Amino acid sequence: MSWIDAAAWSSAILLLAGLVLLRRHWSRLPALEDDPPLPADPPTVCLCIPVRNEVRELPAAADSWLAQDYPALRIVAVDDGSTDGSSEVLRARETARPDRLRVLRNDHLPPGWLGKNHALHLASEQPEARAAIWLLFADGDVQASPSLLRRAMAFALRQPTDILALIPAVDVGSPGERLALPLAASAFLVLVPPHRVPDPRHPAFCGVGGFTLVRRAAYDAVDGHAGAPLEAVDDMMLARRVKQAGFVNRVARGGPDLHLRMYHGLWDVVRAMRKNTAALPIWWTIPVALPVLMAVGLSPLWLPFAGHPALALLLWLLVPALAGDVQQRITGRPMDLIWALWPLNAFPLGWGTAWAFADRLRGVNHWRGREVRLRP
Template identity: 30%
Template sequence: MTMAIALQLLLAAGWLAAFGLLVLLLALELTMGRAPRLGATPAGASKGGKEANGRDILSVIVPAYNEATRINSCVGALLASELGGMNWRLVVADDDSSDSTVEGLEALIEAGAFPSPPLEVLRCGPRPAGERWSGKTLPCSEAVRLLPQRPTPDPDPAATEWLLFIDADVTVAPPALASAVAEARRSGADLLPLAPRIRCGCLAEWVVQPIVVALLGLGFPIARANNPDDPTAFAAGPFMLFRRSSYEAIGGHRALAAEVVEDLALARAIKQRGLSLRYLLGIDLLELRMYPDFGSLWEGWTKNWHLGLNRNPLLTLASGAVVLGLFSGPWLLLLLAGLQAIQLPLNWPSLLTPALVGVALQLAVRLWSRWRFGLGLRHWWLAWLGGLVIAAIAPVSIWKTSTGRGWTWRGRSLRPY
């Protein structure tokens, strides 16, 4: 009797996981599949056919901390941008790196390796004693503070000034910046964040990132974020384009210096102020490679997971349990079906059917991701491992965030003073 009950529970769990994956697939298509996407706009023109103001000023700020292995490709792609006659400048704001981030760039600048516009490297120095600055809030704030001291030749008083904060692990296509500015002008956006295409390199990324991307698409639907009457706010931190006057109206990064997930905080501040948020998919124009290895992935997601769920312990634990059930559950049933086939050959198909349906739906989700987002199928059969990793991330994130122990970003403690 006990074995029969256990079998029925496993069957129910298997079919529940399959149903959950089907719901996930349909919900992704309804939310992310039909989400607004930014395409390439010719430099100097907006989508509405109006000429973009070539006198506008675009200040591109790249906060960097120990980015020696990635900064050159990021900067090189930015300097290859097609911006027509727009007046722009590029500043790499170094957050007191301990590697050769600054020295490498300065050597290339001195050698004349970078074309116009001039690339400037700002050394922000150590963080002020007695002040709490989290993540990239300090270099972003310092770069903006010093921008007025970097005059643009023959400025137009009527020109709009834009601030673009872009992470060093992002690579942009040549039309990306012009397209973003044109769309912000056309839509009247005060903040225009773009969600990049996620590129996976190491095994840890292949097993975890596709699941995370799917969850983010459901947790922060773009339609609601773009609705001015809906309080939902979301922003993709790697690419955030602000109208400078609006950025200053909310106090910029300085007003949110201690925020660990500063992109969400900035987006919420924009909407709370009654300003316009325009969140788009930018997967045709920019690419993001987040984590080079498992250690950095673990540090990054245990830093953010609990915060992204508003520090709600039940919701955080539930998210880990749901991911475990959806992505690890079908593979566990497949294993049990194999063991059952050896011992009880007459009953084994009962577990095999929901297991195979669940695995097939996992493949369907990855095929959908390849179709809509260009995310490859590599290692898709290791979804069970991704489920286990995320199930472990959830409780560890609660512990780190609540106690401050081991709560770091790139080795820097995030623990409050």
């Protein structure tokens, strides 16, 4: 077998293995009950929301949390130096619902913190959060159906749980978002085996920026966000630290009742990769891993020239069919024909990852107009 044949079959096997894992993990991802009972005196929850220049999605997101039918919910939103009208959106809703929402304005980022981590830390230190039995962390662009928190809490109380993540549906608008984000969401499910997350002997863990519910006691045991103030992937790493401290981590389906539009256009997607891709502990493997990922992602384009046109066609059709089916179930929306162009995702993947690696070599993290040094 020539080296090109070996590369062709290796790429095909990696893609097919990813699809098998995606389907397997999705089938093992538990769902929330539709209308579960709650205790007569449900445990208190404080939702902590960091907001920085999110005026396009914030109104609907804030309204969805204010409309939750969970009675023991209080919300603390930290306006982290917004300049786009987000402040006015939050203040209007605080005025309308002071019984449920309190807004803090923060214009100073101390040294040694990333902005989101500091905002969540500030929220977690407020009286409402200090008094709560559970903390819920959700980004400022996340929308939830009115019963979602009640159903998630019932799920957490039904079995030993200290930190629960829900997988949201991702809303898309532009062609670039429609092409890139469904496959990115599928890749997350490939990497996280949900049936292994609660197993204390298995290293799998899961936290999600759209919805991470954690017991206050577990959060304090790992010093919360103050325990990792420069951790860019704060949601996943919080779950990792909590699980490593001996607490129980679980993950379940959130979408379509939990959904968010994270980005507006392909440029936003690439900038998010710049923030997150090199934030994981194994970031130093990027120079080796990126060429492999690019070759696998582009394999339907180069396999015909390597003498494997049938294999290329099979992969081209299977990825949108199988990954697309999972995305339809998460989002509740029909398959998008643009997914047929999925190999083109390799180009923004390569661009964003290389940019993230360059930032990491410089020792900085860049997001929403802030550049923070990751080391002295």
